[in-house]
Amino acid sequence: MNTLSKRTVVFALPLLTAIATSASAATFYIAPTGNDSAAGTESSPWHSLARAQQAAKPGDTVYLRGGTYTFTAATSSCATRRASVSGVVLDKSGQAGQPIRYWAYPGETPVLDFAAMKDDCRVKGIEVTGDWLHLKGLEVTGAPQQPGNRLNHESWGIWINASHGIYEGLNLHHNMGPGLFIKDGSDNLVLNSDSHHNYDPYTSNGAGQSADGFGAHVSAGHPGNVFRGCRAWANTDDGFDLINAYSPVTIEYSWAWDHGYLPGTRTSLPAGNGNGIKAGGYGGKYVPNGVRHVVRFSVAFGNKVSGFYANHHPLALDFTNNTAFANGSDFNMLGIAPDGSPVYLGTLRNNLSPSPSTLKVAGADSAHNAWDLAVPVSDAEFESVSKLGWDAPRKPDGSLPDLPNFRPRAGSALVDKGIDVGLPFKGKAPDLGAFER
Template sequence: MYLSRCIAAAVACAAAPACAATYYVAPAGSDTAAGTEAAPWQSFAHAQAVAQPGDTVWFRGGRYAYTRATTSCASRRAAVAGIVLDKSGTATQPIRYWAYPGETPVFDFAGMKDDCRVKGIEVVADWIHLKGLEITGAPQQPDNRLNHESWGVWVNGNHDVFERLDLHHNMGPGLFIKDGGWNLVLNTDSHHNYDPYTSNGAGQSADGFGAHISAGHPGNVFRGCRAWDNSDDGFDLINAYSPVTIEQSWAWQQGYLPGTHTSLPAGNGNGIKAGGYSGRYVPNGVKHVVRFSVAFDNKVSGFYANHHPLALDFFHNTAFRNAVDFNMLGIAPDGGPVYLGTLRNNLAYPDGARLKVAGADSAANSWDLHLALSAADFDSVAATGWDAPRKPDGSLPDVPMFHPTAASAVVDKGVDVGLPYHGKAPDLGAFER
C-alpha cells in the first residue's frame, strides 16, 4: 500500500507544473556546470537540450555574442540561424526562456559572418515562451547583395508566446512569423531595424513585425507592441492567408533611415500595412483586424490596406501626421483599384484631409462626423514620448497623448462594434476616456 502511494505521488509530481525544474544561464557560465543559480550554464543550446516541458530557464543579464550559425550556408542565398529552438513544450507545460528578474540578457548576432541570410533566433518549436530578452544585430554581409532581409526572430511554430522582447538594429524584421498559428506577440518593441544590403534596395524589407503565414494557421495576435524607426513598415501582413489581429499597438516613423527623417526610396514607410497579396487579386484572401492602435509620422500611410481583395476591419484607431492617415486601397477581381474596408470609431487628427477611403464602408469616424478637432480635445497631441519606458508588467506606458478630455468632441461619438467602452457610447480613437 505504501509503495503504491509513493508510485502514484511520483507520477502526479512528474505531470504537475509545480514539480518542473528551474535552470540558469549566464554569459560567464559553463555548460559543464550544474545549471543552478550558483553554477549557471553558458549557452542557449545546452539549456534547450536539457529543458523539458514545464521547465523554466532563467537568463542572467549581459551579452551573449554569436559569431557563427548552427549550420553552414548551403549557398549564398540560403538561410542559417544563430539559435534554433526546436524542442516543444505542451499546452499545460510550456518551456519558458525568461530574463532573470531585473536583468536584461542581450543576444547579439552582429558578429556572425555567415555569407547568406541569418535568423538570429529560429523558432520551430510549439508551446514555448520567450520573455524579457533583447535581440539585436542579425546581419547581412556587405558583399552579398543577392538576398532580401535577415531576421531577429523567425517563427514557424504554434502556440508560442513572445513577450517583452526588445528587437532592434537587425538587418531585417525584428520578428517575423513565417508560419504557424495561435502565436502571441505581447508587449514587444521592434525598432531601428534597417537592411542596407537588400537586393531590391536599401531599406526595402526591414519591418518591425511581419506575419506572412499560409492558410490554416489562424490565431496570430500582436498586442501591446510598438514599432518605430524601421526602414520599411512597422507591421506588415502582406501575403498572409490566415487572419491576424493587431491590437493596442503603436507604429511611428517608418520608411526613413532609422533615427532620422531622411527618406529611404526603397523603404515602404507604412505604420500598419494590414494586408495585400503583392498587388494581385486572390479569391482566398482573409480578413485581418486592426483595433485600438495608433500610427503617426510614417513616411507614407498610417493604416494601409495595401491592395487587399476584401474589406479589412479597422476599429478604434488613431492616426496623425502621416502622409496619408487611412489608405483603404484595395483590388477588384479584374485587377483594378477599389477602396475597401470597414472603418468604425477611428480618429484622424486634426481633420480628414489625409484620407483615401472613398467607396469604403466608413461610418462613425471623425471625418464622417466632420469634427473640428483641436489640441484642446486631448490631454496632449505630442509626437514625442511614445517610446517611454513600459510599465513594470511590460504593458504600454501611461502617456497622455490623444487621450480625450472630458469636453472632447470625440467622447461618446462612436457606435457599438462589440468592443468594451465606457459611457453612453464608445469614444473615437484608440483611447477610451
C-alpha cells in the same frame, strides 16, 4: 489601458497557473560567463541556450541572466550564398498548459547580439520551430547581412515557424531585417514587445525594403496570431506588415511611427515602404482566398506614406478605434477588384484622423468615424498632441506607458461619439480613436 491589462491576464493566467502547479517542473540557468559543462544551476549556470534546450522539458523554465551573449557563427554553414542559417535554434516543443519558458532573470536584461556573425548568407538570429514556447524579457539585436552579398532580402531578429507561442516583453532592434517575423504557425501571441531601428542596407531590391518591425506572412489554416501591446518605430520599411498572410491576424493596442526613413533621421529611403500598419495585400495581385485581418485600438503617426494601409487587399479589412495623425495618408483603404482594377475597401468604425484631406477611403464602408460625423478634431480635444515620448519606458507589468498624447481631454467632443461594435468601452458609447477617456 484597463482593457489591455484585462485581456493580457485572461490569456496568460491559465498557462502560468499550470506551470506553477506542475510538481515536476525544473528550473535551469544560463549566463554569459557560464559553462556548458556546469550543472545549469543558479550558482553554476550553463553558457548556451542550446545546452539548456537539451535539458528542458515541457513545463520547465530556463532563466537567462543579464549581460551580452555574443554570437560569432551560425549553428550550420551556408549551403549557398542564398541559404539561411541561424544563431540559435529552438526546436524542442512544450505542451498545452506546460510551455518551455526562456525568460530573462527577474530584474536583469539578457542581450543576444548576433552582429559578429560573418556567415555569408541570410541569418535568423533566433529560429523558433518548437511549439508551446514562451520567450520573455529578451533583447535581440544585430542579425546581420554581409556587405559583399547583395543576393538576398532581409535577415531576421526572431524567425518563427511554430504554434502556440508567447513572445513577451521583447526588445528587438538594429537588426538587418524585421525584428520579429512569423513565417507560419497558429495561435501565437506577440505581447508588449518593441521593435525599432531595424535597417537592411544590403537587401537585393533596395536598402531599407524589408526591415519591418513585426511581420506575419502565414499560410492558410493557421489562424489566431495576435500582436498586442506592441510598439514599432524607426524601422526602414513598415511597422507591422501582413502582406501574403492567408490566415487572419489581429493587431490591437499597438503603436507604429516614423517608418520609411533612415533610422533616427527624417532622411527618406526610396526603397523603404514607410507605412505604420500595412494590414494585408498579396503583392498587388487579386487572390480569391484572401482573409480578413483586424486592426483596432492602435495608433500610427509620422509614417512616410500611410498610417493604416490596406495594401491592395482583395476584401474589406476591419479598422476599429484607431488614431492616425501626421502620416502621408492617415488611412488608405486601397484594395483590388477581381479584374485587377483599384477599389477602396475596408470596414472603418470609430477611427480618428485630424486631417481628412489625407484620407483615401472613398467607396469603403466608413461610418461613425470622426470624419463621417464631422466631429471637430482640433488640438484642443486632446490632453496633448505631442509626437514625443511614445518610446517611454513600459509599466512594471510590461504594458504600454500611460501617456497624455492624443487622449481625449475631459469634455472632448470625441467622448461617447462612437458606435458599439461589441468591444469594451466606458461611458454611454465608445470614444473615437484608440483611447477611452
